[in-house]
Amino acid sequence: MYYRLPKIEYFRPKTLEEAVGLLEKVEGSKVIAGGTDILVDAKTSRVRVKALVDIGSIAELRGIEDLGGAIRIGAATKLQELLESSAVSENLPLLRAAVESMASWQIRNMATVGGNLCNASPAADTAPPLLAYDAELVVVGPGGSRTVPITKFFTGYRATALGRAEILKEIIVRKAEWTGWNYIKLGRRDGFTLSIVAVAVLARVRNGTVEDVRIALNSVAPTPVRAYGAEEMLRGREVSRGALERAAREVMDEVSPIDDVRSTAWFRREMSYRLTLDALTKALGAE
Amino acid sequence: MRVAFNLNGRRVEVDVEPGEILLDTLRLRLDVRSVKRGCERGECGACTVLLDGRPVVSCLLLTAQVEGREVTTVEGLREDELFGELVDEFNKSFAVQCGYCAPAMVLTSYAFVKRVVEGRSRPSTSEILKAVEGNLCRCGTYPRVLRAISRVLERRLPGEPRR
Numbered sequence: 001m002y003y004r005l006p007k008i009e010y011f012r013p014k015t016l017e018e019a020v021g022l023l024e025k026v027e028g029s030k031v032i033a034g035g036t037d038i039l040v041d042a043k044t045s046r047v048r049v050k051a052l053v054d055i056g057s058i059a060e061l062r063g064i065e066d067l068g069g070a071i072r073i074g075a076a077t078k079l080q081e082l083l084e085s086s087a088v089s090e091n092l093p094l095l096r097a098a099v100e101s102m103a104s105w106q107i108r109n110m111a112t113v114g115g116n117l118c119n120a121s122p123a124a125d126t127a128p129p130l131l132a133y134d135a136e137l138v139v140v141g142p143g144g145s146r147t148v149p150i151t152k153f154f155t156g157y158r159a160t161a162l163g164r165a166e167i168l169k170e171i172i173v174r175k176a177e178w179t180g181w182n183y184i185k186l187g188r189r190d191g192f193t194l195s196i197v198a199v200a201v202l203a204r205v206r207n208g209t210v211e212d213v214r215i216a217l218n219s220v221a222p223t224p225v226r227a228y229g230a231e232e233m234l235r236g237r238e239v240s241r242g243a244l245e246r247a248a249r250e251v252m253d254e255v256s257p258i259d260d261v262r263s264t265a266w267f268r269r270e271m272s273y274r275l276t277l278d279a280l281t282k283a284l285g286a287e
Numbered sequence: 288m289r290v291a292f293n294l295n296g297r298r299v300e301v302d303v304e305p306g307e308i309l310l311d312t313l314r315l316r317l318d319v320r321s322v323k324r325g326c327e328r329g330e331c332g333a334c335t336v337l338l339d340g341r342p343v344v345s346c347l348l349l350t351a352q353v354e355g356r357e358v359t360t361v362e363g364l365r366e367d368e369l370f371g372e373l374v375d376e377f378n379k380s381f382a383v384q385c386g387y388c389a390p391a392m393v394l395t396s397y398a399f400v401k402r403v404v405e406g407r408s409r410p411s412t413s414e415i416l417k418a419v420e421g422n423l424c425r426c427g428t429y430p431r432v433l434r435a436i437s438r439v440l441e442r443r444l445p446g447e448p449r450r
């Protein structure tokens with residue numbers, strides 16, 4: 001075998017309180033949900049782990065619920081469950097499109113939505129749609145529970161607003177009237193790949209005027225990001241080719257991509273423009 | 288630590304390291320050799336097993352995590368009629384070249400076929416290919432895998448409209 005996991009301890013708490021207690025007490029402990037990021041990181045020594053607290057048996061972290069005015073997604077819900085959920089396809093089609101582009105059937109059967117957010121990779125695919133929906137993240141820790149808007153959750157490269165013994169419990173997305181949406185993910189191949197750039201757009205257009213628009217991207221900055229400047233340029237404006245092009249150009253100035261194994265900073269910036277323009281064209285019905 | 292789970296319908300109990308992956312437990316402790324070691328990081332699918340009927344990669348799964356659950360490999364499907372039919376079509380379509388990816392490819396295909404047959408919905412070509420995209424085949428047998436799966440579905444879901 002090529003990789004070997006370090007010597008670790010393993011815990012499988014049944015309740016959230018127990019899990020928080022373990023994270024507080026056991027030195028070097030980390031949460032494991034689906035394991036598809038953390039086990040790769042532990043095998044390659046990218047992350048040091050001494051103990052894993054498995055949250056897979058905590059019932060209240062699982063499942064998707066229609067609360068009437070909002071959709072609640074338990075953090076430990078598998079990506080494949082999101083894909084198969086009618087509550088998601090009916091209310092959160094943008095999130096569904098992003099999940100559909102992720103990994104493979106095997107990985108989606110293991111990976112969780114909370115793991116994707118907490119891992120906080122710049123390339124995380126559930127982040128742009130959830131940023132666009134202005135999702136709220138419910139976090140539980142030793143001090144109790146608090147709500148963090150997702151727009152404040154990513155604090156830096158692979159860093160989040162989570163405290164050491166805090167666990168992401170659930171994701172709440174308020175329902176809203178959107179008239180259009182689009183997720184475009186450009187990778188090195190068509191399927192089963194991380195993005196070079198991905199763009200999520202959510203829009204509400206009435207009588208040719210943009211009432212509201214949200215634009216979010218991944219793989220173009222240390223964290224997944226919203227393009228607030230471009231959104232502001234479109235809000236209240238009439239839909240026109242010129243307006244869309246100006247907004248897409250603004251996105252190029254808002255991103256800060258780097259060169260890495262998947263692409264170059266230059267190409268990412270160009271594609272931020274191109275993909276945003278395409279996504280806006282589709283979502284704003286400007287075709 | 289001691290872990291108990293069902294392997295191919297039989298209860299097994301093993302002593303494992305807490306940081307041991309299921310792939311190692313299956314190959315090194317339980318002598319299940321159909322489950323192959325490839326990339327060891329979720330990319331190739333050679334180590335696929337079914338966990339409660341759904342395909343997962345055993346290289347990113349701790350054995351401790353499968354406590355109390357049902358693990359299925361091709362060894363456990365010898366008596367299964369649908370599985371036999373699928374393997375037959377894999378053979379007739381020459382969907383196996385070097386064979387390294389084959390047990391995993393057949394497992395994923397089986398899980399997919401079983402699901403769509405039970406749901407009585409005929410998948411499109413792209414849906415079939417998407418189902419097996421997590422199984423890397425260096426010999427490039429995908430068109431033949433597609434043919435094998437399609438033939439089983441034609442027989443099992445005659446007249447069902449394609450989506």
Ligand SMILES: Cc1cc2nc3c(=O)[nH]c(=O)nc-3n(C[C@H](O)[C@H](O)[C@H](O)COP(=O)(O)OP(=O)(O)OC[C@H]3O[C@@H](n4cnc5c(N)ncnc54)[C@H](O)[C@@H]3O)c2cc1C
Nearest residue numbers: 033034035036037038103111112115116118124125168329
């Ligand atoms: C082959 C392969 C392909 C992939 N393709 C994609 C892709 O296309 N797009 C994409 O975005 N990602 C992809 N990934 C990455 C990964 O699958 C996802 O990020 C996945 O959603 C992570 O979820 P998990 O449950 O497996 O996380 P884990 O590995 O269990 O955890 C990840 C991190 O989050 C922490 N964590 C997990 N849950 C919580 C919680 N509830 N509270 C607090 N902390 C928590 C863990 O401590 C760890 O640091 C891929 C991975 C592999 C191996």
Ligand code: FES
Nearest residue numbers: 325326327332346
């Ligand atoms: S060995 Fe598990 S996916 Fe490659």
Ligand code: FES
Nearest residue numbers: 384386424425426
């Ligand atoms: S048959 Fe050789 S890898 Fe698939």
